[in-house]
Amino acid sequence: MAVRVQEGAFDAGAELNGFVQGRTDVGAVVSFTGIVRDTAGNLLEMQIEHYPGMTQSAIEKIVQEAQHRWDLSDALVIHRYGALKPGAPIMMVATAAAHRAAAFEAADFLMDYLKSRAPFWKKEVTGAGADWVAAKEADENALNRW
Amino acid sequence: MAVRVQEGAFDAGAELNGFVQGRTDVGAVVSFTGIVRDTAGNLLEMQIEHYPGMTQSAIEKIVQEAQHRWDLSDALVIHRYGALKPGAPIMMVATAAAHRAAAFEAADFLMDYLKSRAPFWKKEVTGAGADWVAAKEADENALNRW
Amino acid sequence: MNVMYFAWVRERIGIPQEAVETDAATVSDLVAELVAREDRYAAAFADISALRVALDQELSDFDAPLAGVREVAFFPPMTGG
C-alpha cells in the first residue's frame, strides 16, 4: 500500500506501469485518475485545500478498509493539493488483484470514500470569482452502496 | 473511440497518458489492465487465439453499446493475441467521462462483455501440458448485471 | 460456404477452416452432416451446449437458418479480457 499527498504533479502512466511491475500473481489492475474539469469554459484554476495533519492517516484508514473488504495484491492513492490548472491530474487510485471484480469494486469504493471522507476542499476560481465546490448529496449517498 | 487488436506488446502507462491528453472536459478516467497471471507457479506461457475477421468489429460493437448507455468522452480497448509470458499485459480498457460513475460503470461493462462476447480463447501452457481456459459461469452471469 | 473452427474445436477437428458444400437449412443440420462424416467431427460436436456459433462473424444460434450465409464459425465459449 502506498499513499502520497503532495502538491507537485504526478505521472499517472508512470505510476500505473510501476504499480505491479514484475509481479506474476496479479491478473487485474484498475486505475482511476481525477482531472481538473473546466465545466463552464472559464475556469482559471482549482484550488485544493487540505488538513495536513489528518489527510495521510485518513486516506490510509480508507485503504486499509478496502484491503480488509477485498483480496487486493496492492493499492495506491495519490492526491494533490494547491492550485491546479484545467486538465491537470488531481488524484489517482490504483488497485491490483487476482481477479477483476475485486480490483473494480475496491477502486470504486476508494473513490467514494476519498470523495466524502478525506479532508480536501475544492475551490473553483473563474473570471467571475471564486466558489467553494459544494458536496453533493449523491456523493454522500454513494457511501451507502458499501 | 479506438479499438486495437494486436500481437505486439503495448505500454499501458503511455496509453493512459495519451488517452485524454490536453482535454479539459474530462473529469474521470478509469483504466483496466489484464495481466497474464501465473496461478500455480508453473505457467510457461498463455496462448491467445482469436477470430481475426470478427474480433475488431465485435469489440467495436461492445464499445458502441457502452457509448450508447453512458455519456463517455472517449473509450479505448487494446487486446493482444499470440503467446504471452507471465506478467505480460494481455489487454487494456480505458474510459473517460465528466463524472466518475459513468467512467467506472462503462469500464466494468466493457470488461464483462469483452470477457464473454469478444472472440478470444486462452490456453495455458505449463510444464505439465497445455489446457484451454474454461469459461466461467460467473463471467456469463456477470452480463445480467447490465 | 467457409466453415471455421477455433480453440479446442479446431484441435479436435484438426484444421482451422474448410470449404463445405452443403444444402443444410440450419446450423444444426450442418452440424449433423459434419458429425456423420468422421469421428473427429463427432468428437468436436459431442456436446453442442458447450459450443457457440457465429454466422458471417456475428454470434448466432444453432437454430438459425443458413440461407445466404458465407462463413460459419464454431468455437467454445469465449474467454477474452
Add this chain to the structure above:
Amino acid sequence: MNVMYFAWVRERIGIPQEAVETDAATVSDLVAELVAREDRYAAAFADISALRVALDQELSDFDAPLAGVREVAFFPPMTGG
C-alpha cells in the same frame, strides 16, 4: 486547545487556527462559546448541519465530549477525489 478552520469556515472566521482556552464539555458547547464571541464566528457556525468536526484528526460529531482533546477542526463536508 488548538482550534482549526478549513475552507469557507476558515474564510468566514478569518484565521486558519487559534489556541482557545475553554472548559466546554462538548463540541456544541465550544461552538456556543465561539458564536458568543464575535459576528464572524456566528456567521461561520450559523448552520451546524452544514459543518463537520474532527477531534484530534478523527471525524467526530457535535455531541462528542472534549475531555482530553487537543485539536478540534471545523470544516464543510469534504470534496476530495
